Amino acid sequence: MLTSESLKRIDREIAKYPADQKQSAVMAALAIAQEQLGWLSSEAIEAVANYLGMPPIAAYEVATFYNMYDLKPVGKYKVSVCTNLPCMLTGGVDAGEYLQKKLGIGYNETTPDGLITLKESECMGACGDAPVMIVNNRRMCSWMNPEQIDKLLAELK
Amino acid sequence: MAILGALNPMLSVGLDGDKAWRLADYVKRGGYSALRRVLEEKMPQGEVINEVKKSVLRGRGGAGFPTGLKWSFMPRSFPGDKYVVCNSDEGEPGTFKDRDILRYNPHSVIEGMVIAGYAMGAARGYNYIHGEVWELYERFEEALDEARAAGFLGSDLLGSGFNFELFAHHGYGAYICGEETALLESIEGKKGQPRFKPPFPASFGLYGKPTTINNTETFASIPYIMNLGGEAYLEAGKPNNGGTKLFSVSGHVNRPGNYEIPLGTPFATLLEMAGGMRGGRKLKACIPGGSSAPVVPAAMMMNATMDYDGISKAGSMLGSGAVIVMDETTCMVKALERLSFFYYEESCGQCTPCREGTSWLYKVVHRIESGKGRPDDLELLESVTTNIMGRTICALGDAASMPVQSFIKHYRDEFSYHIEHKKCLVPVDVQRAGSGFFMATV
Numbered sequence: 165m166l167t168s169e170s171l172k173r174i175d176r177e178i179a180k181y182p183a184d185q186k187q188s189a190v191m192a193a194l195a196i197a198q199e200q201l202g203w204l205s206s207e208a209i210e211a212v213a214n215y216l217g218m219p220p221i222a223a224y225e226v227a228t229f230y231n232m233y234d235l236k237p238v239g240k241y242k243v244s245v246c247t248n249l250p251c252m253l254t255g256g257v258d259a260g261e262y263l264q265k266k267l268g269i270g271y272n273e274t275t276p277d278g279l280i281t282l283k284e285s286e287c288m289g290a291c292g293d294a295p296v297m298i299v300n301n302r303r304m305c306s307w308m309n310p311e312q313i314d315k316l317l318a319e320l321k
Numbered sequence: 322m323a324i325l326g327a328l329n330p331m332l333s334v335g336l337d338g339d340k341a342w343r344l345a346d347y348v349k350r351g352g353y354s355a356l357r358r359v360l361e362e363k364m365p366q367g368e369v370i371n372e373v374k375k376s377v378l379r380g381r382g383g384a385g386f387p388t389g390l391k392w393s394f395m396p397r398s399f400p401g402d403k404y405v406v407c408n409s410d411e412g413e414p415g416t417f418k419d420r421d422i423l424r425y426n427p428h429s430v431i432e433g434m435v436i437a438g439y440a441m442g443a444a445r446g447y448n449y450i451h452g453e454v455w456e457l458y459e460r461f462e463e464a465l466d467e468a469r470a471a472g473f474l475g476s477d478l479l480g481s482g483f484n485f486e487l488f489a490h491h492g493y494g495a496y497i498c499g500e501e502t503a504l505l506e507s508i509e510g511k512k513g514q515p516r517f518k519p520p521f522p523a524s525f526g527l528y529g530k531p532t533t534i535n536n537t538e539t540f541a542s543i544p545y546i547m548n549l550g551g552e553a554y555l556e557a558g559k560p561n562n563g564g565t566k567l568f569s570v571s572g573h574v575n576r577p578g579n580y581e582i583p584l585g586t587p588f589a590t591l592l593e594m595a596g597g598m599r600g601g602r603k604l605k606a607c608i609p610g611g612s613s614a615p616v617v618p619a620a621m622m623m624n625a626t627m628d629y630d631g632i633s634k635a636g637s638m639l640g641s642g643a644v645i646v647m648d649e650t651t652c653m654v655k656a657l658e659r660l661s662f663f664y665y666e667e668s669c670g671q672c673t674p675c676r677e678g679t680s681w682l683y684k685v686v687h688r689i690e691s692g693k694g695r696p697d698d699l700e701l702l703e704s705v706t707t708n709i710m711g712r713t714i715c716a717l718g719d720a721a722s723m724p725v726q727s728f729i730k731h732y733r734d735e736f737s738y739h740i741e742h743k744k745c746l747v748p749v750d751v752q753r754a755g756s757g758f759f760m761a762t763v
Contacts, residue, residue, distance in 0.1 A: 180489075182528065188490070188508055188509055189510065190510040191490070191507065191510065195452075195491070222511070225512050226511065229495060229513065229669075230493035230495045230513075231493075231494035231495065232452050232453075232493040232494035233493060233494075248414045248659060248663055249414050249415070249612060249645060249656055249663075250415045250572055250643075252659055253571070253573055253645070253646075253647060253651065253656075253755070253756065254571070254572065254577070254756055254757060255756040255757060257756070258753070258756050258759070259758060286414075286494075286496060286663055286666060286667065287412045287416075287612075287663070288412075288451075288453040288454070289411040289417050289419070289420050289451050289453060289454055290417050290420060290453075290454070291414065291415050291416070291417050291571035291577070291643070291645075292417050292569060292570070292571055292577040292578045293577075294571065295758070298453060301455065302455045302456075303455075304454065304455075304456065309758065310758070310759065
C-alpha cells in the first residue's frame with residue numbers, strides 16, 4: 165500500500181527515536197501516508213501500524229485524535245480557514261463565508277468536481293496574518309482578503 | 322522584516338534579510354559563542370543553571386515558571402537517559418511569536434537547547450513543532466542539519482566530550498499538545514492526553530525518563546543570557562520579570578505582528594508601536610496573554626504594564642504574551658462564543674468536568690448569541706465554570722472557564738441585553754465593518 169519512497173521517508177522518521185520507540189514515528193508516518201494516498205483509510209492506518217510494529221487500534225487512536233488527518237476522502241485541495249477569535253476580529257469568519265459563496269459549498273463539503281474541500285479550522289498560530297488559511301496541511305496563506313482569495317482559487321486547478 | 326518593532330531588543334536583533342535564519346548569519350551576529358564558551362571553559366553545570374536563575378527568566382510559554390528553578394529540578398547525576406524538550410506547539414489563540422523565532426532565528430533555539438542539555442546532563446532533545454506551520458518544521462530540520470555539519474550537534478561537541486543530539490517532531494492539529502505532558506505522550510506516538518501529576522516530567526518524563534520541557538522563546542533566550550550575564554538580562558526587564566519578551570499583537574490594530582519589548586513596558590506604548598487602533602476607533606477590551614487569560618476592559622488595560630506582575634495586577638495573566646485587541650465594534654458575546662467553541666472542540670475528553678463542561682459552556686453561550694438565551698443562563702454559566710475549575714488533570718478546563726467568568730464579569734450588561742432583547746448592542750453592520758474584510762474591494 166505504501167510506496168518504497170514513503171517507506172524510506174518513514175524510516176528516516178523512525179531513526180529520530182530510540183531503537184525501542186518506533187511508535188514515536190506514528191504521527192509522521194500517518195502524515196506521510198496521507199500525503200501519498202490523499203486520505204487515511206482503515207487499511208492505510210493498519211499498514212502504518214504494521215510497519216511500526218504497533219497495534220492498529222493504537223495508530224487509529226492517533227489518526228482520530230489529531231485533526232489534520234483526514235479519515236474520509238477530500239478534494240484535490242483541502243482549504244482550511246481559521247475562524248478563531250483573533251482571526252475573526254480581522255475577517256476570518258468573513259473569509260470563510262466568502263469562500264463558501266464562491267465555491268457554492270459549506271464547511272466539510274467538497275466541490276462537485278472534487279477539486280476543493282473546505283474546512284473550518286482552529287488556531288494556526290499565525291494570528292498576525294489574519295485572515296489565514298492552509299492548503300493541504302502544508303502551505304500557509306496569509307492576509308487573505310477577497311482579492312487574495314480570488315487569486316488562490318484561480319491557482320488551484 | 323521579522324519583528325515589526327522593538328525596544329532594546331535581543332532576540333530580534335539583526336533578523337533582516339531572508340538568510341537571517343541560516344547558521345552563517347547566526348554565527349556572524351554572535352551565535353554559538355555562548356555554547357562555545359560553556360564547552361571550552363568546561364563551565365560547571367550548576368554555574369550555568371545559576372546564571373539562568375540570576376536572569377529571572379520566566380517560562381515564555383504561558384505559565385511564567387522560573388526557568389532556572391525548573392532546570393534545577395532535574396536529577397543531574399542520574400546515570401540513565403535524560404531529555405530536553407522544546408515546546409513549539411504554538412496554538413494558543415493570539416500567539417504567533419514562536420513562529421517568527423523558528424522562521425528567523427531557529428539556531429538560537431538549537432543553541433539554547435544544547436546549553437540546556439549540557440546544564441542538565443541530557444544527551445538528547447526534541448523540538449515539538451505545531452503541525453500547521455509546516456514550512457517551519459522543514460526549515461528547523463534544515464537548521465539542524467547545518468548545526469550537525471558544523472559540529473554544534475552530535476558527539477564530542479567541539480572536543481568537549483559532551484554529546485547532544487536534537488530532532489524535530491511535528492504535531493498534527495491538537496491544541497492540547499501544548500500542555501507539556503500531553504506533548505510527551507504525543508512524542509511517544511499516542512493520543513495527546515495530559516498525564517496526572519505528580520510525578521512531574523523532571524522525574525518521569527519522555528519514555529519515563531527525567532525530562533525538562535521549555536517553550537521556544539525560553540530556549541531562544543538562553544544564549545543571550547549566557548552572553549550578557551544573568552544580572553544584565555534581568556536588568557533589561559524589571560525585578561522578578563527579567564529580560565525582554567516578544568508580544569504578538571492581533572485584532573483591531575493597524576499593524577498586527579510581533580514586537581519585542583522589555584518586560585514592564587506600558588501597554589499604551591505597545592499599542593502605539595502596533596500602529597494604534599484601526600480606523601481610529603476606541604479600544605473596548607484586550608486579552609493580554611492568549612485566549613485562556615481573562616479579558617481586561619480598556620480603561621484598566623491602558624494603565625497596565627506588560628509584565629507578569631503588572632498584568633496580574635490588572636486581573637489577568639501575561640501568559641504567552643498574546644495581546645488580542647478588540648475595539649468598540651466587537652460583540653463580546655460573539656467573541657466569547659468563538660472562544661468557548663474552541664475549548665469545546667479541543668478538550669481531549671479525558672476528564673468528565675472538562676469534556677462535558679466545555680460543551681455546556683459553548684452551547685449556553687451559543688444560545689445567548691443566537692437570541693435564545695434564558696434569564697438564568699449567566700448563573701448557569703458561572704456554576705458550570707466553578708464545577709470545572711480545579712477538577713481536571715490539566716489546565717484546559719480552567720483555561721475554558723476563565724474567559725467565560727471574565728467576559729461575564731466585565732460585560733454583564735451586554736450579555737443581559739442579548740438575553741432580554743434577543744439581539745446585540747452592537748449592530749451587525751457595525752460588527753461587520755470592524756473586521757475590515759471587504760475594505761480591499763470597496
